[in-house]
Amino acid sequence: IVQDTDKDKRYLPVIMTDSLQHVMYLNEGYLVPFMKNGLIGLMDRHGKEVLPAMNEELNDDYLCGNVREDVLVLSNKVTGRNGAIIFEGNIKELDDIGYGYLKIMTPECTRIIHKSGFEAGMDCCIDGKLPGGRFIALLSPRGWKLHTFTGRPLTDDLWDDVTTVAGVIQLKREGKFYLIDPEGMPLRAGNAALKLSAPFDNVISWPGQLIWVSQGNKQGLFDEHLNIRIPVDEHTLKPEFFGVQIVSRRGVSILDWKSGESEYFQQIKVNRPWVAVQQMHAWRLYDTERKAFLSQAYDTLGFTGLFPTAYKGDSVIVFLNKDTLLRFYKVK
Numbered sequence: 001i002v003q004d005t006d007k008d009k010r011y012l013p014v015i016m017t018d019s020l021q022h023v024m025y026l027n028e029g030y031l032v033p034f035m036k037n038g039l040i041g042l043m044d045r046h047g048k049e050v051l052p053a054m055n056e057e058l059n060d061d062y063l064c065g066n067v068r069e070d071v072l073v074l075s076n077k078v079t080g081r082n083g084a085i086i087f088e089g090n091i092k093e094l095d096d097i098g099y100g101y102l103k104i105m106t107p108e109c110t111r112i113i114h115k116s117g118f119e120a121g122m123d124c125c126i127d128g129k130l131p132g133g134r135f136i137a138l139l140s141p142r143g144w145k146l147h148t149f150t151g152r153p154l155t156d157d158l159w160d161d162v163t164t165v166a167g168v169i170q171l172k173r174e175g176k177f178y179l180i181d182p183e184g185m186p187l188r189a190g191n192a193a194l195k196l197s198a199p200f201d202n203v204i205s206w207p208g209q210l211i212w213v214s215q216g217n218k219q220g221l222f223d224e225h226l227n228i229r230i231p232v233d234e235h236t237l238k239p240e241f242f243g244v245q246i247v248s249r250r251g252v253s254i255l256d257w258k259s260g261e262s263e264y265f266q267q268i269k270v271n272r273p274w275v276a277v278q279q280m281h282a283w284r285l286y287d288t289e290r291k292a293f294l295s296q297a298y299d300t301l302g303f304t305g306l307f308p309t310a311y312k313g314d315s316v317i318v319f320l321n322k323d324t325l326l327r328f329y330k331v332k
Helices: 009-015 018-026
Strands: 031-036 039-044 049-055 071-073 077-080 085-088 093-098 101-105 110-114 127-129 136-140 143-147 161-165 168-173 176-180 202-206 210-215 218-222 228-233 236-239 243-248 251-256 267-271 274-279 282-287 300-304 307-312 315-319 325-329
Touching: 031 049, 071 093, 085 101, 085 110, 110 127, 143 161, 161 202, 176 202, 176 210, 210 228, 218 236, 228 243, 251 267, 251 274, 267 300, 274 300, 282 300
Parallel strands: none
Antiparallel strands: 031 039, 039 049, 071 077, 077 085, 093 101, 101 110, 127 136, 136 143, 161 168, 168 176, 202 210, 210 218, 218 228, 236 243, 243 251, 267 274, 274 282, 300 307, 307 315, 315 325
């Protein structure tokens, strides 16, 4: 688990027993097939036998050597490089899904098996995955059920789906979505109480590890730890380069992540890096971070390609940047 995450690697020596060190040594480098007395085995890059010649056939993927997998599929069985049998049976497909787990598809079903040999949860399931790298989710005909990394049931709850959004665990049941901060997930087996969020109708990942949610005509925004960034309320949220555009009955406001929320405007137009706002039926360019106007008031303001174009009376004003503009008279 430590190797598959960004967690502090200083803990590795603490947990690294002699047997784990031996496994890591065996997994270093590549393997090459060899034939002896009509049987096939595998040796390491130094020519030392890792798996003795015991197999009549070899997976086509291994024939050219440079075998770097730490588990090997040989004659209807999966073994480690130390020769220990992890699984025996008819194997249709095998996927390494991380954190020491294998998804093994057989003609009958799918099995989630740890590389040390134990099987997670039920003997047979429809599918399995490791959402967020925090627990195992197994699918039965009744629904998805959560298990600990040691393969034991975490709760008795069943879900229609289990996924992640912006690093947060998302559980679905009866058309509603519930969110859980992975850091707050219980890790012990048993009927643990999950700290679920309120039910939401929709959940969408936003830029910056943010999570947009909706409840009926209400919308809100959370961060990756489910801290509230914008409360769930009767407003419409739209992501922008500066932060968020918030539309409510009171008007349109601008939330800049650096400086906070602005006053209300009638309308806004965005064409990065420019923002134009309408207030008292007049248009101005606006600095979202300083919360200040960048231009005088105009009758109309739009964009010509990258450039803000303002209209006032018979004048047309084109802004090249915040300090430079071109003014034209009596032109369309």
